[in-house]
Amino acid sequence: MPYLSLDVLKMGLARGAPEYEIDPDAGGLVVGERLWPLVREMSASILNDDVDYLFEGELLPKHVAALQQAYPTQIRACFLGYTTIAPEQKVRDIRAYAHLPNNWPDEYSDAQLASIIGRMIEFSRYLEAECAAHGLPYFDTSSRFSETLDRVFAYLAHSISEGV
Incomplete structure (x- = not known):
């Protein structure tokens, strides 16, 4: 299935189109x-073309829930975090x-990275609460990371095959 990491979009806009005023360090919220206005319209185009596609990255549950209401039979979504x-x-x-591509954490000391992670934990808590409010699945990867990813894949595969 084709996919787009929204990090690529975020960094492309931040570096190549500063008029969009995307600050990659501003936090997930x-x-x-x-990013939402652009992602919403990209999604509408993809949905109208009836193409299966995966977006990964900084999406907000309220936006995904609204898109699900507009396209109830086509949108499958879940959120991951670590609270x-x-x-x-x-x-x-x-x-x-650290051996994987795009090793951006290598640019930071452990203390700097821990500070970034602290903000990401707070964002994960936001996601968890918002997912509950909008009836969207949330998977916490704080422990048993690989097993949790297996559950995510199983959930997505099931929801796609069942048309749920």
């Missing part, structure tokens, strides 16, 4: 709000995967 992991543990987990 701000970035999600700024209970200690920032220091998450730093260790991230550093364990």
